[in-house]
Amino acid sequence: MSINVQSERTRDFWRSSLIAASRTALACIIVGCITLYGPTSIKKQVAFPAFAYVAMILIVTNATLGDTIRGLWLSFYATLQTVCPAILCLWIMGPTRLTTASTSLVLAIASFFIALPKSTHVVAKRIALGQLVIIYVVGYINAEQIHPIMHPVHVAASTAVGALACFLAMLLPFPHLASSQVKTNSKLFAENATERLKLYVKAFCAEDTTSSQALISQAKCLSVKAKKFIQCIKSKQESMQWERFLIKFFRPYCKNPGDRFQEIETPLKGMEIALSNSQVPVTIFGEELKDGMDRIEGEISQNLHQLRKHMPCETPTTVPESTNGHVMNFLQKLEILPSNDKDLPSYFFFFCMKLLHSQSRAMTIHPNPQKIDKQTPQTQAQQHPSNHNKKHPDGLSLSWILANWATSLNKERLLIALNCSLSLGFAVLVGLYYSKPNGFWSGLPVAVSFAAAREATFKVTNVKFQGTVIGNVYGVLGCFIFERFVQIRFIALLPWFIFTSFLQQSKMYGQAGAVSAVIGAILILGRRNFGPPSDFAIARIVETFIGLFCSIIIDILLQPTRAASLAKIHLTKTLGALHTAFSSIDLLTMSKAELLETTKSIKIHLNELGKFVGEAEAEPNFWFLPFHTQGYNKLMGIFTKMSDLLVFVAHANGILEEQIRRLDMMGFKDELDRINVDVKHVGNVIANSMKSFQEIACIKSMLVLEKDLTKSGKTYDIELGKPSKDPRLDEKEIAKNINVFLDHLKEVFEKIELHEDETEMKSQIVMSFSAIGFCLSSLMKETKEVEKGIKELVQWENPTSNVNLHEISCKIHALYD
Known part of the structure; x- marks a missing residue:
């Protein structure tokens, strides 16, 4: 059975990769046919076929029909942002008045305003930034030959060809719908869930531990696949919104x-x-x-x-x-x-x-x-599909533009826009000084790889450069093999698209490296009038290195804080979010929605922490202490489990809300208060531990703490530390708290007298309170694991010290109390 499952997974993997590669190849062939064999009037307007390929790759990567419809809109919006102002600028200044410095300055200013708005989709920004490079840099290089109005129009036409090719490639020979992928993954998830349910029930009914553990292991393997199905479904939801105009007549949306x-x-x-x-077997x-x-x-x-x-x-x-x-x-x-x-x-x-x-x-x-979506076709026609997620512009009205800019003016957005502006400006400046005829190649890789958030700078830059190099090498080899058959050299791209589709799913290169490799190859195989392929490839490699090097320098200057330091900061923020969540637990006053809201806050902090941990893992150490990736990943796993347990507390509380009201009316308010006090006590115990862990994680080092304590002249006594300051929990304390909770629960049920028709109510109360008890017990056990993880991190940062968390906590309180 496992062999059949493995072979099926392999077939699915190959099938999806080949479909993606064939769609990309078809789009590339459409661009090539238009730019090389199309009517003269069209070829004259599409003066930059290289950028048509770039726009095509930006849109078609992992795309469905909905993505390409969105890509058409985004390319149109990007063109309005760049072409209209560029026509006015070139008409007033005149291309002949441009210099290397003024070109770089204009480009830097324009790119700042393109990168600043938060709601503009990243694909629109990449297309717009690429258009800016072609318009201004090529306009400066060929100042005597271009027309100030027709030159930007030619860039717009080239962009339109790339976007249109993507749309046609998703329609032919049959539409490649996101809704179909969602439906397929929905079926796979349902089958997966059914199989896991059977395994869990068998494991629960097992008569020995060995067979139970074997069944649980099988289910864990399936749960990994289930996560991928859900991720795929969620990633296609936005694309489905763009397809709804086509599928609304066939199925509900x-x-x-x-x-x-x-x-x-x-x-x-x-x-x-x-x-x-x-424990297996189950005694009850x-x-x-x-x-x-x-x-x-x-x-x-x-x-x-x-x-x-x-x-x-x-x-x-x-x-x-x-x-x-x-x-x-x-x-x-x-x-x-x-x-x-x-x-x-x-x-x-x-x-x-x-x-x-x-x-x-x-x-x-x-x-x-x-x-x-129950809107009428008329209402849908008046509204843009992006109204629900606000990830990209939903109109060009003055009110939307003003609102968009108002939400963009914050420190984070300003830093991202400034980073983009300086990176692109200096890349073009240095590239033009090095080689004026090829200067735009230094800015184009920076423009089309714009990131809307912080990235692992060195890793991403490395894979981009490697991808560009191997793509150029393949392109040169393709030109050499098809030297006598220039008209059919697109055949060489088909195996390259297949290779890069697998490359994109590798941990080593990922999407950034794969896209760079694709662009590197098609810009050589699809070029015209650029001289010998080998010379062109070398010039591109050098200019690409210049652009990426400038991007690294700007990143370091604008974001000097290491990702490892930011990961530590977000670790303390996550501990703070956990402290807030546990200190606010109250079954009688908090609703299910309020409890779920606290878990959302924890998950937001966890996502941010995960981003910085991934970046810190790829960050070079230089002279710094190596980042303890394993310790952070262990803690994130514990935090995720604690967040999940809080979700179950919320579900149990939601079931109990009505039952508690009925018990309250029956005169059991004091007994319910007693149970709630037990729950709040456990929450406060965990919250106090999280607060102590947060304080410990904030210290720079134990040596600094000792120096600060010595300078302050304060002393501490570990034996006199308050219990609330001790972050440690033992098994006896955990069992004691839970047993007190169960004892009070029994006291309540001994007094409750229910009718025969209220049996379901009683059983629901039993299950819900038992679930809360289990979650509280598990949360305290996970708090013990957090203690071990924090101690491991502190020991990693202070290898020569003997780490005692209680002692450190006492020193912190002695210093700041």
Whole structure:
């Protein structure tokens, strides 16, 4: 079976890569046919075929039909931003008045205003910056031959040819729709979820630890694939918005299918967490309970089977019969509270299974009606598809422009725009001084590789330069092989597109290196009137090196703070977000939505931390201490798990909201307050630990801390440290807190008298409170793991010191209290 799965994955990998390569090759051939064999009137207007290829690559990479429709709009918007002002500028100044310095200055100023707006899509910015280089630098190089109005028009025509070629390549021989990819990945995810559910249930019912661990390992392998399916679905959601005008007559439109599948993924992840903490065989497991689990597992599988046939926003042809009776029978077996903390993982498994049942059935019966776009065609025609995500301009009105600029004026955006401006200006300045005829090649790589956020400078620059070199070498070899067959040299590009499609998925080069390699090859094989290929390739390599070198220097000057330092800063911010989340936990006053909002804040900080960790990993050490990637990755994994556990607390609280109100009306307010106090106490214990970890992570080094403490003249006594200042937790304290919570829960249930028809209410309360208890226990255990991770990082930064977190915490409080 594993061999068949592996061969299927290999076939899918080859199929997707070949499809992407063939679409790119088709777009390239369309550009070549227009620029080399098209009518003279068209070829005269497309005076820069090289830039037509560049625009084509910027749009067609990993594109679907929706992406190319968006690319048409973005290229049009970019052209309006550059061509209209350039015509006015060249008409007033005159190309003959341009000098090397003035050309670089005008280019730097124009690129600053192109890069500044936050809402403009990065593809539009890259196209616009590339157009600026061609307009001004080539205008200066060939000042005596160009017309101040027709020259920018020729650049616009070249851009239009590249964009149109992408659109045609996605239509022929059949449309390459994002919605089709989403539907395919939706089916694959539903199959994956069904298989994992079966494995989890078998692992839970296993009679020995060995077989249970084997089943869990199989499910973990499938969970990695499930993440890829969801990522693919989410990445195509924006493209689907652009396709909705074409597919709205055939099927309903769903804006966020990835979010709906994430709702299915969450309880499956919880089941995996429960199994990793449960003991096998499960002591509370009986034949009746096993039969109920089998029934619910079958019902969930049936619901997921419907999702394999239909996307989550489509109405299924058949709706599964109501199976609430089976659920009721299953819940009635869970009226007894867990006797101790060892039973909590099993109850949490039941909770996740019930949650999965509810969500899968909701997706099947209610096909996301609130997320189906119900606008009329007239309303849709008046609104732009980007109204929902605001990632790119949705109009050219004065009010939108003013609003766009108002949101752009912040420090981060100004720094990015200044970086782009100086990098492009100095690259062109140095490139023109080195070789005026080839000076624009130093600015073009910088322009078309513009990044809207901070990148791993040295790594990205390295792969871009390597990609350019190997692309140029391949282009020269292609020209040599087809020296006598110039008219059919496009054949040489087909194997190159296949190779770079695989190169793009490699860790070594990625998309930046692959795109540079593609552009490097097609600009030689698709060029005309540039002299011998070998001379042209060498000139391009030198100019590209000049441009990328200038970009590195500007990055270092404008962003001197190392990524490793920024990763440490964001580590403390993440710990601060966790402290805020745990200190605010309150089951009686906080709603499910409020709890989920706190987890979103944690995930935002985690995403930022992950970006800087990835950049720091690729950053050269020079004379610095090597970055401890493994330690940071370990902590991010723990933080992610803690965030997931908070999500389950929110779901359990959402179920309890109505039940707590009913219990409150029944006169159990004091008992509920007592349980809530237990929950808040555990939250405060974890929050205090996170606060201490944050303070410890902020110190520069232990030597600096000792010096500051000596200068202040203050002393500390580790034996007199307050318990709240000690970030350490032990197993006894964890078990004590959870057992107190369970004892108070039992006291409440001993007093509750419910009618026979309220059995489901009682079982839901049992499951929800048990799930909260399990999450609190797991969160305290994860806090212990955070303690180990922080200690490891501090030890890494202070290799000659003996690290004691409690002692460090006492010194910090003695210094600042």
